[in-house]
Amino acid sequence: MKPLVNAEQMREMDRRTIVGGISGFDLMERAATGAADFICKDSPDLSSISILAGVGNNGGDGLALARILDKRGVRAHVFLVGDASRMSAESRRNLELLAQTSVEVTRLDAVSGITAENEVWVDALLGIGLDRELKGIYADTMTFLQNQARVYALDVPSFVQSDTGAFMGPTYRAHATITFGAPKVGLFLEPTRGLRGELEVVDIGIPGDIADDVGHRAYLVESSDLVRPRRPADFHKGRAGRVLIIGGSPGIVGASVLAGKAALAGGAGLVTIGTTRESSASIGLVHPTLLSKPLLDAEDQIEHSLAEADVVVIGPGLAPNDAALKILEAARVVSKPVILDAGALHLLKDRALPSMCVITPHPGEAAMLLESSVEEVLAAPLEAARKLSLKFNAIAVLKTSRTLIDDGRLTYINSTGNPGMAVGGMGDVLTGILATQLLEEGFTAEACAKAVCLHGHAADVATKNFGERGLDPLDLIEALKRLWPELEVQ
Ligand SMILES: NC(=O)C1=CN([C@@H]2O[C@H](COP(=O)(O)OP(=O)(O)OC[C@H]3O[C@@H](n4cnc5c(N)ncnc54)[C@H](OP(=O)(O)O)[C@@H]3O)[C@@H](O)[C@H]2O)[C@@H](O)CC1
Numbered sequence: 001m002k003p004l005v006n007a008e009q010m011r012e013m014d015r016r017t018i019v020g021g022i023s024g025f026d027l028m029e030r031a032a033t034g035a036a037d038f039i040c041k042d043s044p045d046l047s048s049i050s051i052l053a054g055v056g057n058n059g060g061d062g063l064a065l066a067r068i069l070d071k072r073g074v075r076a077h078v079f080l081v082g083d084a085s086r087m088s089a090e091s092r093r094n095l096e097l098l099a100q101t102s103v104e105v106t107r108l109d110a111v112s113g114i115t116a117e118n119e120v121w122v123d124a125l126l127g128i129g130l131d132r133e134l135k136g137i138y139a140d141t142m143t144f145l146q147n148q149a150r151v152y153a154l155d156v157p158s159f160v161q162s163d164t165g166a167f168m169g170p171t172y173r174a175h176a177t178i179t180f181g182a183p184k185v186g187l188f189l190e191p192t193r194g195l196r197g198e199l200e201v202v203d204i205g206i207p208g209d210i211a212d213d214v215g216h217r218a219y220l221v222e223s224s225d226l227v228r229p230r231r232p233a234d235f236h237k238g239r240a241g242r243v244l245i246i247g248g249s250p251g252i253v254g255a256s257v258l259a260g261k262a263a264l265a266g267g268a269g270l271v272t273i274g275t276t277r278e279s280s281a282s283i284g285l286v287h288p289t290l291l292s293k294p295l296l297d298a299e300d301q302i303e304h305s306l307a308e309a310d311v312v313v314i315g316p317g318l319a320p321n322d323a324a325l326k327i328l329e330a331a332r333v334v335s336k337p338v339i340l341d342a343g344a345l346h347l348l349k350d351r352a353l354p355s356m357c358v359i360t361p362h363p364g365e366a367a368m369l370l371e372s373s374v375e376e377v378l379a380a381p382l383e384a385a386r387k388l389s390l391k392f393n394a395i396a397v398l399k400t401s402r403t404l405i406d407d408g409r410l411t412y413i414n415s416t417g418n419p420g421m422a423v424g425g426m427g428d429v430l431t432g433i434l435a436t437q438l439l440e441e442g443f444t445a446e447a448c449a450k451a452v453c454l455h456g457h458a459a460d461v462a463t464k465n466f467g468e469r470g471l472d473p474l475d476l477i478e479a480l481k482r483l484w485p486e487l488e489v490q
Pocket residue numbers: 014024027028031054055056057058059061125126127128129130131132133134135138154155156168180204
């Protein structure tokens with residue numbers, strides 16, 4: 001899993017590297033050289049470029065880049081924004097060095113002062129130092145970049161708060177973002193991810209032990225993280241594990257079947273749907289591999305059934321009624337992973353939860369659980385996922401187009417999935433996959449993150465065959481089964 005950093009951690013990494021003997025000027029030089037290499041490779045016919053530079057160190061990167069590109073025969077024009085008397089020593093030196101080059105430098109007070117007609121722009125206005133709303137020329141330049149053919153953002157697009165992905169002013173769509181030292185958390189959250197273009201991470205020589213020592217708090221989970229060992233030849237269904245899924249109330253029985261089929265496709269040994277007497281009769285007919293028990297109408301069987309399972313899921317297609325409450329109450333004392341989804345999430349208010357609990361709200365459910373609004377959840381999803389975890393003392397899986405998994409200490413950001421998943425039943429499939437990943441790895445946020453990633457990866461593979469529009473959760477389950485030969489190693 002790829003570690004992601006926030007501004008404080010990046011500053012600490014820079015600081016310790018400088019203390020270790022590499023100067024701030026050298027770090028800037030490495031950042032700018034990496035950016036120049038990427039731009040020249042990405043735009044091989046580049047003959048001229050305009051660089052928008054601020055007076056912080058992000059601007060310093062832009063000034064160094066102008067000099068390096070000039071040396072490589074690219075005509076560079078720098079537009080400098082801000083009070084130059086506030087420049088750091090490194091940035092000032094880079095500005096002074098431009099006097100020995102043919103780079104043109106224009107101090108910019110208003111966007112109307114932009115004279116160059118270059119197609120390619122570099123945004124080196126603000127980096128991880130952005131800490132307030134963009135106003136005046138800072139906002140106007142972002143609007144100006146909206147109309148440029150190709151914009152490379154240095155470190156982060158200057159409208160993005162790098163810790164949260166929040167927009168601090170007008171936005172533009174970058175062709176690529178060239179980030180320095182380590183990828184910044186905010187670049188992986190929507191809607192920033194859709195605007196930052198391709199992401200290039202430039203190694204500026206931060207020693208590995210310093211990078212490890214800052215203590216990462218966020219990770220990106222990718223399909224390359226999904227590889228796992230093949231099962232031994234003497235494997236049996238008891239070892240594969242038992243999943244109990246409670247739900248499938250009349251009219252919404254399909255949700256429990258989808259979760260059950262996904263759990264089987266994920267590798268569970270035995271899957272039982274605990275449901276109403278009425279639904280129970282139909283489950284085996286719909287999918288013979290699924291077992292069923294009328295637990296929602298047979299209170300006396302609940303305790304035994306919970307004891308038999310290795311992972312319990314409560315919620316897919318569950319009507320939030322008294323029978324559901326009784327199950328939740330009985331599950332509170334079990335010491336095994338319990339996933340609370342869909343219908344169960346409506347019953348959590350003022351209720352003590354099982355000790356090993358995963359909750360899987362979509363933004364609407366998250367807003368209900370946090371007594372907030374969908375807009376607030378989506379505006380600050382990292383914060384919402386953390387609050388959910390802390391409030392319910394559970395691993396929170398906040399399902400969005402970039403699902404977040406948070407255990408109150410670490411956050412994982414998923415990188416897979418596509419808009420074809422915007423269809424009813426996809427969440428039920430995720431719940432089934434989550435159950436099997438917990439069977440395989442135990443109760444950890446990392447296991448939940450892999451389940452979310454596997455769900456999205458299967459959807460990405462499925463859409464190659466079926467297209468995004470009209471993707472059926474059953475197609476995803478089929479794709480998941482076909483993934484195993486690729487994901488299992490000796
Ligand atoms: N350190 C190193 O060794 C390396 C650093 N590197 C590079 O440095 C970048 C970080 O540099 P940085 O810390 O100087 O911050 P930066 O983002 O340039 O902002 C500067 C100042 O802008 C201001 N400001 C904030 N918000 C504003 C707003 N809305 N509108 C207007 N002004 C606003 C605020 O100053 P204030 O006005 O509050 O005094 C802030 O301090 C980093 O992203 C990377 O590119 C790499 O070269 C690798 C080596």
